[in-house]
Amino acid sequence: MMQEVLRLQNLQKSFGSVRALKNASLTLREGEVVALLGDNGAGKSTLIKAISGVFPIDRGDIYVRGEKVSIRSTREAMDLGIETIHQDTSLAPDLSIARNLFLGREPVNLKWLGVFAPLDLAELRDAASALLKRVGISKKLDADALVSTLSGGERQSIAISRAMQFAAKVIILDEPTNNLGVEETHGVLRFVKEMRAAGHSVLLITHNIHHVFEVADRIIVMRRGEIVAEQTVADTDLLTVESLITGADLSALMKRAQ
Amino acid sequence: MVQQVMVQQVGAVTSEDGAGRAKGRSSLMRSPQFSSFVILIVLLAVFALADGNFLSPLNISNMMAFLPELGIIALGMTLLLTAGEFDLSVGAVFALAPVVVMLLVQNAGIDIGVALLAGLLLCIVIGAINGVIVTKIGISSFLVTLSMLLIVRGAALYITQGFPLKSWDQPGFFVTLLAGSFNIGAFRFYTSLWWFIGLSLLAVYVLRYAKLGNWISAIGSNRNAAVARGVPADAVKIWLFILTSVLAGLAGMISAFRISAASPVAGTGYELEVIAMVVVGGTALTGGRGTILGTIVGALMLRAIRNGIVLVGVPGLAYNIFVGVIILAMLILHALLQKNAARS
Ligand SMILES: Nc1ncnc2c1ncn2[C@@H]1O[C@H](COP(=O)(O)OP(=O)(O)O)[C@@H](O)[C@H]1O
Ligand SMILES: [Mg+2]
Numbered sequence: 001m002m003q004e005v006l007r008l009q010n011l012q013k014s015f016g017s018v019r020a021l022k023n024a025s026l027t028l029r030e031g032e033v034v035a036l037l038g039d040n041g042a043g044k045s046t047l048i049k050a051i052s053g054v055f056p057i058d059r060g061d062i063y064v065r066g067e068k069v070s071i072r073s074t075r076e077a078m079d080l081g082i083e084t085i086h087q088d089t090s091l092a093p094d095l096s097i098a099r100n101l102f103l104g105r106e107p108v109n110l111k112w113l114g115v116f117a118p119l120d121l122a123e124l125r126d127a128a129s130a131l132l133k134r135v136g137i138s139k140k141l142d143a144d145a146l147v148s149t150l151s152g153g154e155r156q157s158i159a160i161s162r163a164m165q166f167a168a169k170v171i172i173l174d175e176p177t178n179n180l181g182v183e184e185t186h187g188v189l190r191f192v193k194e195m196r197a198a199g200h201s202v203l204l205i206t207h208n209i210h211h212v213f214e215v216a217d218r219i220i221v222m223r224r225g226e227i228v229a230e231q232t233v234a235d236t237d238l239l240t241v242e243s244l245i246t247g248a249d250l251s252a253l254m255k256r257a258q
Numbered sequence: 259m260v261q262q263v264m265v266q267q268v269g270a271v272t273s274e275d276g277a278g279r280a281k282g283r284s285s286l287m288r289s290p291q292f293s294s295f296v297i298l299i300v301l302l303a304v305f306a307l308a309d310g311n312f313l314s315p316l317n318i319s320n321m322m323a324f325l326p327e328l329g330i331i332a333l334g335m336t337l338l339l340t341a342g343e344f345d346l347s348v349g350a351v352f353a354l355a356p357v358v359v360m361l362l363v364q365n366a367g368i369d370i371g372v373a374l375l376a377g378l379l380l381c382i383v384i385g386a387i388n389g390v391i392v393t394k395i396g397i398s399s400f401l402v403t404l405s406m407l408l409i410v411r412g413a414a415l416y417i418t419q420g421f422p423l424k425s426w427d428q429p430g431f432f433v434t435l436l437a438g439s440f441n442i443g444a445f446r447f448y449t450s451l452w453w454f455i456g457l458s459l460l461a462v463y464v465l466r467y468a469k470l471g472n473w474i475s476a477i478g479s480n481r482n483a484a485v486a487r488g489v490p491a492d493a494v495k496i497w498l499f500i501l502t503s504v505l506a507g508l509a510g511m512i513s514a515f516r517i518s519a520a521s522p523v524a525g526t527g528y529e530l531e532v533i534a535m536v537v538v539g540g541t542a543l544t545g546g547r548g549t550i551l552g553t554i555v556g557a558l559m560l561r562a563i564r565n566g567i568v569l570v571g572v573p574g575l576a577y578n579i580f581v582g583v584i585i586l587a588m589l590i591l592h593a594l595l596q597k598n599a600a601r602s
Contacts, residue, residue: 054486075488090486092479094546095472103476104487106469115470118463 011060020046022225038222052084053077081169093148098128153184290540291552305566315444326454329557334502340548342478348506350410352525355507356514385503389496414522422521437515478545
């Protein structure tokens with residue numbers, strides 16, 4: 001049995017009268033890719049925002065490597081080794097690639113100056129270039145280029161490389177292939193496999209079930225704020241998963257049609 | 259002299275930006291502060307040709323006396339705009355701060371140093387209230403600071419009953435510090451010019467080279483992305499509101515000391531003049547892209563326009579037509595350059 005990295009127990013979160021998370025529990029183990037599936041509004045983004053410290057949960061417990069933690073800010077989530085690539089763009093378009101890669105964790109000189117410390121521009125550029133090379137964005141992206149000049153896929157790759165660079169234990173991707181072209185999508189899926197190979201745990205939210213069967217080890221399905229099913233990819237098939245997501249028993253329907 | 263310095267600064271910073279030499283040069287040509295700078299030179303040349311007195315020591319001294327007072331506020335406004343917010347209450351704070359200081363001195367007999375400190379504290383409180391309401395309650399800075407403009411201006415009028423106060427005019431440390439003057443050849447400069455230069459250098463450093471500047475640009479560019487990286491966006495914004503208020507108060511005190519009067523209607527309309535300086539320099543009103551050098555160019559430009567059109571004999575009531583047309587032309591130019599850059 002692989003070691004448990006992240007465990008969520010009975011998470012609850014409401015927005016006014018909307019109960020976005022009712023009683024969500026799940027476990028993520030070392031080096032596995034778990035796909036989180038569910039219809040729009042099922043609560044997937046809410047779940048991962050709670051884990052990554054975007055907002056506090058109402059009730060429930062979060063354990064990282066078996067230790068109970070409270071995540072009150074995005075900073076705390078990052079310090080616990082949880083890196084998230086949010087559905088809405090997670091880059092600042094007016095900043096360079098290098099400045100985005102190190103946003104919030106800038107290399108500086110004269111550290112005692114606090115927020116007034118000067119950026120170590122040479123280190124920033126070198127580290128960014130090295131990282132771009134390492135993650136195999138071959139298309140010769142200039143670390144000083146503004147993110148606003150990049151394509152959607154390039155931006156996604158930057159966001160993913162950023163998550164990888166700090167050796168995060170858990171990487172969360174919220175619909176990372178939305179609005180991407182075919183080639184860019186394959187790039188993202190390749191990243192996911194590389195991350196698993198490098199020992200990271202990945203929580204992947206997507207609407208594309210084919211992608212799930214290509215990269216995931218396990219599937220967790222959410223419906224109306226609850227986790228309604230959990231299966232290993234090896235033990236299930238496309239139709240079953242689709243019916244779990246919609247709540248309709250598709251495979252039974254199909255059998256009857258035959 | 260000022261012009262040469264500007265050329266060097268714009269060149270130095272922008273080539274630092276680009277990756278290679280050649281690329282540095284082309285991005286220099288396209289950068290908004292550069293196009294503003296070129297237009298500033300053209301304007302100065304036109305005014306100089308139209309009226310021989312424009313570049314006379316007396317006139318330059320005059321321009322340099324006014325420049326820092328709006329320029330200092332514009333520095334704070336640039337940082338605030340870059341973070342995606344703005345402050346309409348600066349003109350009112352410009353009036354209230356010195357009025358309160360003078361009332362404390364004249365009516366309550368408080369020491370001038372202590373009174374100045376109290377004035378500063380008042381600015382901090384005003385800025386903090388702006389910042390907290392904008393970030394924590396989530397009302398747009400337009401509405402919050404517009405209300406604050408009315409409150410602060412109203413307070414200045416009420417506590418003075420609408421009459422200007424005679425300002426502190428006994429020579430001493432604080433007068434020298436804020437409104438002392440000195441001669442260089444035929445030029446007469448005020449210490450406020452040093453304040454402006456010093457604060458400008460600090461602002462350039464913070465926005466371009468410090469960790470904080472990276473945060474400010476990121477917050478204005480995509481607040482959620484910055485927050486997701488652990489950047490304390492609300493705290494940064496609150497401090498920028500405080501900074502802007504304090505700079506407005508400082509500028510008000512400098513002005514009151516220079517002309518030896520603290521008027522409750524001083525600085526009326528400054529908020530728009532300052533925002534014009536900032537956007538004319540190339541800072542984006544929508545946040546994310548700010549340039550202090552551009553703001554300095556913008557401040558010089560608006561000062562030169564206001565001064566030059568008087569000299570060339572444009573009728574007084576027509577000033578604002580010219581100012582408005584030039585601002586609009588600058589903004590169109592920036593927008594076109596921005597479009598071009600996005601396409602290439
Ligand atoms: N910040 C918010 N304020 C109010 N309601 C929200 C907020 N975020 C999400 N919701 C609601 O919570 C439910 C779950 O949303 P979400 O987690 O984004 O779903 P998913 O990502 O699975 O599509 C939806 O009904 C949505 O409208
Ligand atoms: Mg979602």
